[in-house]
Amino acid sequence: MTTRLKNIKIEEKSVLSLFKKYKAVIRFILTFLVVYITLSVIYSFYLKLSDGSIFYPDYFTNLVGLQCAALLEFFGYVIEVVKHPNEPSLKLIINGQYLARIIEGCNAFSVIILFASFIIAFSTRLKPTLVYVLTGSVFIYIVNLFRITILALGMFHYPKYEEVLHNIIFPGIIYGLVFFLWVFWVNMFSNLKMENVES
Template sequence: MKSLFLKYRSVIKFILTFLLVYISLSVIYKFYLQFSDGSKFYPDYFTYLVGEQSKDLLNTMGYTTELVAHLNEPSLMVILKDVYVARIIEGCNGLSVLILFMSFIVAFSGKLKITFLYLLSGSVVIYVVNILRIVILSIWLYKYPEESEFLHSVVFPAIIYGVVFLLWIFWVNRFSKLNQKNV
């Protein structure tokens, strides 16, 4: 049994580190959601921020956009040119995707400074892609409402998780300790 642990030590370390970071960040996020005051920034600050930036970008692109607090659920209704096209819920803010990304990078960490800078820059990339995803989804839902299920369930999750996957691959191949051992 000891020989198995020694043989697969790096795999076990990766899994345990990933789970520890993922569970820790998820618990912190759950507390953030539980204790966030939705009176000023509805439904929570981060979702509000993502909604406002999406709205600003849509307005810049010529789509008159409003965000309205949903009366029956904690979400923001996206209204393009007086048409309700989508809602932005807590799951749309990208934080759960960032938690997944960060957990993987820390589990495959490299040098501290490089790991920190990659976490920061990768998080910015994911955040920007998420805003663009919401903007494009809103426009497409406005123009092609009959495609809403396919766009929301297939195309746009593929975009955000595809970007995360590419960032992971880049990290493992360029900066992780695993790659440094093979050089």
């Protein structure tokens, strides 16, 4: 019986030592999950509240559609953005040709939520974190507008490459950007931590 108790105590100590050893990793994972789930739930409520809104299918997707149309018009194309009759999306028509749908996933908010969750999970100081989340989110949003615009032009001029452009190259651009911003933050965060230790 005493041997069994000793074994249980040894196991408890080893679990506690593992917990202490990986405390930072566990904290990061839990913070990431809490922030990601919270922001995702808030965003899903926003989408539900958008049902029946004058901005179709929701405000931000509508805004992205109009801004991409403005960019394409700037490049000399005749653009129409109209409601899709059968699904919650916008039809993008270039020079009279129905080219693509702009769906809710095109507004980059799910990517911004992923980006923000990582940054918040990997931080200690509030002000630099909030500034980086805000500027990074705006940067992702702007790059996404140009990504959709260039994708639309690529599909218009090179329709046979639509699958490669839509499914590989352009998702790679937006996720590559997020990865770059994460790496930049980790390096910047390390420098901020060093400054705190020295001061």
